[in-house]
Amino acid sequence: MGGTKILAGVIDEDGNVLERVQIASPAASTEALLVGLDQVVTELLGPEIAAIGFGIPSSIDQRSGMVLGTVNLPLQGLCFRQRMHERFELPVGIDNDANVAAIAEWKAGAGRGANDLVMLTLGTGVGGGLILGGKPYRGSVGAGAELGHMVILQDGSPCYGNCTGHGHLEALTSGHAATLAAHEQFGPGVDARELVKRGKAGDESALALLLKIGESLGAAFGSLVNIFNPELIVIGGGFAAAGELILAPARERMTAESLPNMAELTRVVLAELGSDAGMIGAGFVAFEALENAEATL
């Protein structure tokens, strides 16, 4: 589930997509959104469906299945998991959209086989996901892994939406941050996508902007290396299309910010599943819910 579209599918245990449906997000009201979700799920339901999973652009309290905070969709305060369980009478798993993307890349994408993996999705915002010690880490109530909200530049530019922080990774390296920087440099006609295009064409001032974004990203990589000593940092999201224009300076900065001999223990790789990652990861979360339901029988 995203702010603009909802992508749904039938997913098998290996993460293969057997069927798919996409609709525009009915974001006008909670009611409209739930009607839309019900229609999409009903369309895909069948005797072979054992459980349902949702990846939600929100922080979640996994104890109650309630949406704690959300930016793009009218879900705040909703006991989402219970609502869907009552509606469809199947085990339901829910998770943050960046967490499900991380789970998908870990089980079926760039992170296969890794025990300790950090994922950053550079989209409109910056999402985060953690696989630690061979399983997803979600925090004490399930609201953790919000890696886009690490402070990188204390007292830096304000973060977005209802976040009251400053100098967060999201405010420095997201697609939205890149668009704001491009507007300032080139005028309102140039967004993040056009900035990357100009960078790839060799435009010097575009390259300088992307370099600056890459350096902030690399400062975060260094923090993540020192905190997690991970095998992999996986980079996904639309703005990852900037590729080496941001990743080359990021790797250099990562080495400078990492403790001695630690940077070389972590590989930085691009995600493999593209915009399907969230849907596939939601499938894995459904299987997790199925396992939990079977364990409690």
Add this chain to the structure above:
Amino acid sequence: MGGTKILAGVIDEDGNVLERVQIASPAASTEALLVGLDQVVTELLGPEIAAIGFGIPSSIDQRSGMVLGTVNLPLQGLCFRQRMHERFELPVGIDNDANVAAIAEWKAGAGRGANDLVMLTLGTGVGGGLILGGKPYRGSVGAGAELGHMVILQDGSPCYGNCTGHGHLEALTSGHAATLAAHEQFGPGVDARELVKRGKAGDESALALLLKIGESLGAAFGSLVNIFNPELIVIGGGFAAAGELILAPARERMTAESLPNMAELTRVVLAELGSDAGMIGAGFVAFEALENAEATL
């Protein structure tokens, strides 16, 4: 094991200290240090000793038991665990000094009963320890949880020792950082301890310096809340003596930097075990080594 003293003891399974020995750290050479350690261990050895644990001020590769990087003691490159296992023919566990302190506070101190806990030790440097999902998290090779080396202020003041980073938590909020700031403000006669004393006496410029340090600490708290959604942040180390002079502004900043509804899920508390934490935690690491040895028999 610290840069100035080595504290050793006989620890039971509940973390009680049954016997203790302290010596000045023989830091002149690796050989001298090992001779000192051998003497201390031999003094405490007896038929009731089942395993030995060491808390080392170093990053460690747990695969080989080798010291990867170290600041205050001549240990770099030493296969420390193997050396001690061969010398004493008992199971040997080793861990970073801040990790053992976190384990001690979790098992026998301020963090008892917590499932997800982050510890920061504000000493000469800033150490970190992580208990995640009910067990210590050490990273893919065991070199993680270096929370003092999160970037808080990109391109800020240089970090210390052999760390090439800038604006790390350690460079902003350690006892050493406080001493440097106090020198600048009050002259070479005022160190971190005297700064705290002056702050407690109501000295305005001392309070302003401590407020600034507390704000950086709070930025780190906000990051830790967003990353880990922990139940507890435990603060230890000598500079924690500054107490509310740094913790009050830190809590305020933590709330500002945390995502909506997340800061109230995390309590910030002071450590309880004082300078015994490292020794007690090393004891728990010894019991961990004993369990692992028994599991592989």
